[in-house]
Every structure is written in structure tokens, then in C-alpha cells.
Amino acid sequence: MTETPPDPHEDQAEKAEKQAVRRRWLTIGELVAVAGVVIAGLTFWNGWSERRDAAATRAAEQAAAQAEAEATRRRVGLIATDAGGDTLAFKGVECALQATDIRFPPSLGVEPQFTVTVHAFQADWIARPLLTLTDGGPDRRRGRLPVLIESRCDGAGGPRLERAIYDLVWEIEPGLFGRSLKLRGLILREDKLGTNVDARLNALWDKPAAQPGG
Template sequence: MTETPPDTNEDQAEKAEKQAIRRRWLTIGELVAVAGVVIAGLTLWNGWSERRDAAATRVAEQAAARAQAEATRRRVGLIATDAGGDTLAFKGIECALQATDIRFPKALGVEPQFTVTVHEIQAGWIAKPLLALTDGGADRRRGRLPMLIESRCDGAGGPRLERAIYDLVWETEPGLLGRSLKLRGLVLREDKVGKDADARLNALWSRPEAQPRG
């Protein structure tokens, strides 16, 4: 019977190297598994974070849209209904206009006006100072006069209040007794004015020749 020779030093070294290789592969496999778990966790976190941010963005956008819709719904929004020249009639958009307070630039020297029941602007309120400022040159002139109008009206959802700056479109015409002032339109200029509304109104006014043409 032939006996198996004992392992040589070379065989023992080879076995040790193979065991070391197996241990290294095991360690690498464990690292790969751990990395996979970490990556999966990060992917889940990123997905949840993106969904959360998207949801927050949608909520903010919806809130802004609701606020804008409410602000629009609560606006009075004045529009001219008849520009006969000597007077300019106006009303609220989709609401029953109750009263308005109308103020003019301080430099014009025109007293504030108030309307109730009949809502119109009269050329006679502003004719004298505007004709004086436009005296000389062409008989026909056209421009805009900024006015601060505080309006109150009744509409869907209850009373509405608005403070806004409108441009009154005017023009001068020659006649047998001299030039006259005619009113031609009403244009919204700024609908978000605060406590400094009078200062803003005065800042917008300059001599008629520097005003935007109607």
C-alpha cells in the first residue's frame, strides 16, 4: 500500500494563498452588498425628497393662484362707459359701484371729488389748470392725467374696496371761444398702491407735454 506523501511547504503556501483569495472575495462581496444597500437607500431618499418638494411647490402654486383669483374677484376695476367730451361716465366691472373718492396730483391744484349714484368725471374739474399748462403751441393736444381713485362697490361675495391709480385720457380742441378740454377715456395704471398712494400719484405727474400720449 502506497502512502500519501505529507504536504510540502509549497503546497501549504498554495493553500494559504487560496484561502486568502477567498477571504478577499468575501470582503469585496460584503462591501458591494453594503454599497448596494446605501445606494438603494439614497435613491429612495432622493425620490421621496423630490416628491415632497414637488408637492410643496404645487401647494405654493395653488395657494398663489387662489390668492390671485381672490384678488381679481375682489377688484372693482373701473371702466369708462361713455366719453362724451365734457363728461366721462364710468362703472365697476361686474359689481355695482357705490361711491368713489377721486384725487388729483397736488401740483394741479384741483380739489378732491366724490361721486355717488351718478359716477362721472367732469372736464370742468380740471379744464382751467390743464388748459393753462398747455397754452401755446398747437391748439390740439392730447395726454393723460393720473388720478387716485378709491372705489367701493357691491359684488359677488360682498362689498369690494379698491385703491388704484388711473389715467384720464384728455385732449384739447379749438373753438370759437377758445380752446376747450375733452375727456376721452379711462385707463388703469397701477392697481397695487399702499399708504404712499398720494406720493406715488404726485411722482407720476409732470407737465402735460411730458405725459404719455393717449
Template sequence: MKETSDQQTRRRWVTLAEVLAVAGVVIAGLTLYNSWQERRDSASTKIEERTAAARDRTRFELRGVPASGHSSILLTRDEAHPLGDVRISFPTALGVAPQDAVGHTIEADWFERPLREQTDGGEDDVTGRLPVLVDYSFMADDKPIARHAIYDIVWKTEGQLLRGRRVTLIDFRLREAGGSQRRIDALWARDKPKPPVK
């Protein structure tokens, strides 16, 4: 039995309707997948941003500047990272016990005499650097964080009439993160000014 033209037309419409329905399902699926992918990427980006922000909040470098008169180093304050305890350890050869910088100040009096004794025999006017191990804590997001690093106290001696040499402090510089007593001993042995060979 032959199909009439009406039946053929209806069958074409059914087939076209089926194709459009399948296409609609595919488009809806792709749209749903795209939306899910965007949400996932957005969540991943937010996690990365939060992690980076947390890392930035815990990033802090201790700094110091000479006080007027150059007889001490003032450790600078940072409102976002309030300083806690600070302990300064000196090279063993100086014979200076570790000192707590209670007022966040490093005093030349702690090491001036042994530094002069260790550098006697050379010129009166000398500039050098004294490696120290600094253990300190600070607050970040209301949590205490402990760090230690080796810093150089940059110093200068100047001859004084009838009074020997005077030590002045001229800078406080980060030398390396981490560190140990053995490391500052080795640095001092290497960097200590040597008296001239006679």
C-alpha cells in the first residue's frame, strides 16, 4: 500500500520533531556541563585566592633601623604583624650570652666590648658586619608564628682621643633565612676584620 503525500509529510514532521528534540537535549546537556565547569573553576580560583591571601598574611620580614646616636637598633613595628619575643644569639667567639630584646631594641652595650677586643690590632676606623641569629615570633590572624634567621648588624668603629674606639651601629640586614649557632660562628670566623700583617 502506497503512502499518500499527506502521510509522507506527516512522517517528515515527526522525524524533524525528533531531530529537534535530540538537538535540544544535547544543547541543554552542554549548557549544564558548561555551567558546572564555570562553578568549579570559580571555586578553584577562590580557594587559590584564599590560600594566597593567607600566605601573604603570614609573610613578614623583621626589620630594624639605627636609633639616634647609633648605639642601638630599633626593630620596626608592623601593625599587621605585632612582634612577640625576640632573642638575639651572638657568635660563640664573642663570649656574649643570648639576649632578649624585651623592648624590641638591640643594644650595642651587649657586645661592644668583646667586639672591640676581637677586632683590636688593626685600624681604629673599621666597618664590618656581625652575624647574629634572631629567633622571633609575631602574630598573624591572631595566631603566633615563630621564625629564625641570620641578620647582620653592620657596625663601625671610630677612634676617640684618649678613650680607645667607639662602636656605632649603622644597619640591620637580613642575611639568610633559617640558620644556627654553628652557621653564625662560621660566618664570623670568615668575615671578622683581620688585623694587618706586620
């Protein structure tokens, strides 16, 4: 039998096809390698970003906690030192109280007061308007009056300053010569104040809230 000689064109086509296949595999391999690099980079970035965000959150929380602790440490914190009556003495919790400026709700019509050395509320400051407002009701009444107290106190770490609203607890009692106002306590109400404190004092003072006492 006579053998047919190989076609040189077919050999070249086959070689070209094999080269094309190899090129395709090389291209796919390169793409897979690039994709792997990209995925690894994104994974690293996400992990680093999460760690950075977590660190920033922890730092912010620690800063807020430290600020709150510092604010608490430097707070004056006023407390009454007696059961009250015609006067109600008060002092700083952990520091030596130096001076206070006291303001009442503007609608009460009472002038601001200032204390130094001797720190006490006087029932006479607010007796007339409160007795007038409660006139005609039960002889025994009880309520709270919001007051702004700006105080300066010397303690550990230096002077402390506080600007807070306290509730001054009052009681009207019947007596032989008519009704009288007594002061019964001092309670912290707000120590984070805005700019319009007078409006806040008026808003907190609910005049009809006074209830008959027991």
C-alpha cells in the first residue's frame, strides 16, 4: 500500500491549536492567581478594618468612661445636713463648699440668692409666693421646687465646680397663728443643663403638683 505523506499544513494547524490551548490555560492560571491575590488582599483589608474599627470603638468607650469618671470625681454633690424647717443647711458631699449662687423659677418671682461660709436655704425666701399659691386649699401641702445651684467646692485635686438643678422639698403646715412653710430636703434632679436654664426651671416646676400632705 502506498502511504499518504503527512500534510504539513495539518501539522502546523495542530501545533497552532496546541499553542492556543496552552495560552488559554496560562491565561486562566494567571487570572486565578490574580483573583487569589485580590481575595487575599480584600480579606486582609477587611480584617484590618474590623480591628481598626474595634480599636476605635474601645478607645471611644474608654475615653467616655474616663470623662464620666472625671466628671463624677469633680462633682460637688450637695446634700442637706439637717431635717429642715425654717432653714435647710447643706454641704458638698466630699469637698469643702465655698460659695453658691441659687436661682429659682422666674415665674415664682423670687430674687436669686448667694451663700458663702454659711450654706443654708431660708424658708422666708420662698414662703410668701408659695403660701399665696396654695391659699384656699388644704392647710397641709407638700411639693418640690426646682432650683439652679451653681457651687464652688474645694476638694482632692483642686477646686470643683457644679451647675445643677436640685429639687427643694417644701411643706406647708397649719399652726396656731396660721400656715407656715417648712423646708424638708434637697434632691439632685439634673446636672446636664442646656443654655436656657430659666425656661427649664419653669418647665420643671409643676405648680399644680403640690399634693395634700399626710
